[in-house]
Amino acid sequence: MMTTTSIAPAAAAAEGASRGKTPRRRGRMKSFYPSWFFIPAVALYVVFFAVPTFASFYFAFTRWDLFTAVPIGFDNFVQFFQDPQLLNGFIHTFEYGFATSAVKVVLGFAIALLLTGPIFARGYLRAIIFFPVLLSTIGVGIMWKSLLDPFHGVVNAALGFLHLPQPGWFTDPHLALVTIMGVDVWKGVGIATLIFMAGIVAIPSEYFEAAKVDGASGWKILRTITIPLTRPATATVITLSLIGGLRSFDLVQAITNGGPGFTSEVITSVIYKEYQAGYFGLSTAGNVVLFIVVTAIMVPLTAYLNRRSVEL
């Protein structure tokens, strides 16, 4: 899912908008903004999201087959950190989340700089880089799996033609996860680029003009103006790609299904396999682990990113 946007900035904007009215008028209008407007959404949220989430904290401590749940204490979690499949998945999730996020920030920023500067065919370039964002992830996975086929694929044919080594992209145990991350970046860098472009364009041009008058070099302008002033965009890109990366499932499923062996397993693919195998308690424990990982990373991170943006 790409249903994420910068969280705090939007909230800040909303706060700003609601300030500056006289208390009397606001008080009178209050009854026209009934709180029961929350009810339909809250009902959905509670039933289909909150209840299962809370229930997961019970079922994660059971051996469960949907009919009966036998409480077994921390066994599922012990299992999780003993079993190499699960442990691999756990570690890979971090690698995947942080690596893809970092690459998207750097690459997205670089491309955005290029596309906001003087360049020919800007519209075309922007469109072509963004388009993969809208594609089906499974479709993209299938496409790249064929292109990167170690023996028949187009990529290795081209490499062979140039007398370069032809790696086993998704069949080499050391490379499979990296390949998937590469495809993830290919698909997702467009959105990072777009966000950085919006951030760069929003910097008032007087800053750049003043810097040029002062004779600042391009590098200095980049360091002292562009990078600091696109901090909100950076925060958005990091948040967005981390949430996406830590929860990534479709690409792994489409390209390697966790293989070869367990070398490209991530938590979500493990959750799915345990579910398929009928280990519902263990699968739910995986869900709880993912929950903890994601919140443990995202909550302090969003707090940090937002504080920094306020200081500026």
Added chain:
Amino acid sequence: MFIRRTATRAIAIAGAAALVGLALSGCTPSSGGGSGDASQITFLAGGNDPVAIKTAKDLVAGFEKKYPKINVKVNTRPAGTDGDNIIKTKLSTGTMEDVFFYNSGSLFQALHPERTMVDLSSQPWVKTLSNDFKQTVSVGKKVYGAPFGSTFDGGVMYNKKVYAKLGLSVPDTWADFISNSQKIKAAGGITPVLASYGDTWTAQLFVLADFANVSAQDPEWASKYTANKAKYVDPPALAGFQDTADVFKLGLMNKDYASLTNVNALKLLATGKAAQYPMITVTIGNLAQSNPEAVNDIGYFANPTANGNSHATVWEAGGAYIPKTTTGGKLSAAEKFLAFLNSPAGCDIQNKASAPAGPYATTNCKVPADAPALIADEQKYQDAGKTGLALEFISPVKGPNLSQITVQVGSGISTAAQGAALYDQDVKKQAQQLNLPGWN
């Protein structure tokens, strides 16, 4: 004011509710309704390879001809562990097709048949079953499955022409097997041992097909294993993992082992581009479809062992089952379908659609005279009494990750001992989920 507000509020809530209600009622899935209409049943084939699909379609065509009022819709599923998982999911979530093909033996036992399947003990065809088979689809005294397909063996399928050309003889010991393989490699241009990890289930074959040898050395191994007293990390069971690691270490496998699929590997074997393939002989059906001219060039030998005296590992016929969720008119239609499957007419269709790889489990079915040549090779082991059932028929313990683990061992990611230890752990999860005594 108050009344008006309450009224509008009620209208708005009703509106919101109606929106949800619309979503709820406006689009019920087509499958849910129509339980009174018995004319359509669904049927889950035993895989998604060409033969599984063709067999299923031909059976349905024959059945629909006999019962024109019943319409059968065929669905397919992947083979191997993925397939196991899909079956379990479908049963535990009540979404299983009206008739489904699946393994007999412990994989069948793991589905909790007494809870999920229709008791078929009173069906007329039950009398015609072999006792061995009947046991593999029964819980207590109740029979839950009809046989589907023939029995078959696991071991090594080999190309006789390649063997003849290079003057090789069928190996009995692992050392002979390796020396044969090295001669094939030295001859050049022919893959000594095929590996097709593109379909991960095929990676398990050395481990699974070595089981008759394990049983031969320790007849009690399976029951010890079920009781959590024997492990794969220890000999004799470790041998299968070592074999898997050996062929990789010695460089005897095809280069594209990581992405090759089962169907394509069979083609390579049939055309003599590869010499040996650790496989289950039931796949001869696929080979017969893709390379009919080569069927009788393919032979079979049991998985070789360190000290010779190799035994053939036998798989019982698969089963056809009806889930408890099928009731009423659909149930009687599904029962008719199983009866047809085991009638002479149904057998003819099975024989034509897929070359049988061994004898049938019902007396209604006969192996035709023009059956593939490797059946004779299997028969030699039968005649010598050197066979044993596959582990899945004598122990309910089977972990879901054996294929991935053997891929690891067979591509050098982990050693044989590490792989065996991993599998022992994998099995523990399953035994605990099944609540077997001795595992908690």
Added chain:
Amino acid sequence: MKREQTLGRVKGVVAIVVTSVLFIIPFIFVILQATKTPAEASNLSFTWPTEWRFFENLVEVSNYNDGIVWRAFFNSILLTVFSVAIMVVFAAMVGYVLSRKTTWLNPIINFFVLAGLIVPPALVPTIWLLQGLGLFRTMPGLILIEATFGLSFCILLFRAFVGTIPRELDEAAVLDGAGPIRLFFGVVLPLLRPVIVTVIVVQSVAVFNDFANPLYFLPGDENATVQQTLYEFQGQNLSFYNLLFTDVLLITIPPLVAYIFFNRQIVAGLTSGAVKG
């Protein structure tokens, strides 16, 4: 100035070459695969088809497994339309009140909105719940799930946008005798049109492309959504690459159309918040 222009042109040409290799060639590959014979497609090579079979492939995909692809399109459209409709109405109501009125509820709601964005859904417990409600493996069940999972994002967009609508409009409407319902549905909602379009487009693409939720909550061939059909062809042992890629192509068309017509709204939806500090 002249120098900068030439530099821009050079950079542009280099970028066009690089993007062509990275982005255009893969798409051409997909199209070529979709026009080949099964045997040729299974080679996976980047060659011109010796025999054009696009329409044959299209017909074959259409007829495959009793027209599962069209059934899947119907299911996906149903799923997308209903779930996005629910998201828009429910989220607009929340975003509106959240932005207009500050009470003790606001921080709580804000917290849960954020949680909804960050927290991964608990999958098997959700199945358990749906089963309890009789909604597991039903289209309505999946519609409600998709709507719920999409709510948070929509609420954020609506809340930010409502902030830009002057309150004087509300007050004028109230003076004209509008109650809260008419105020919202009659006055405010029409003004939200730009953000509604954004939400609809962005969420439609997301729901249409969703793979995991249908996989868990709506299994079964007869309920397949378009993403599941890709698995139908890929799961096959046979060399069905031509059909697989024809399907990939078919499934790409709706997002492509959305992109061509609603480019601006998509960009607006995805970049909101990038600028404001």
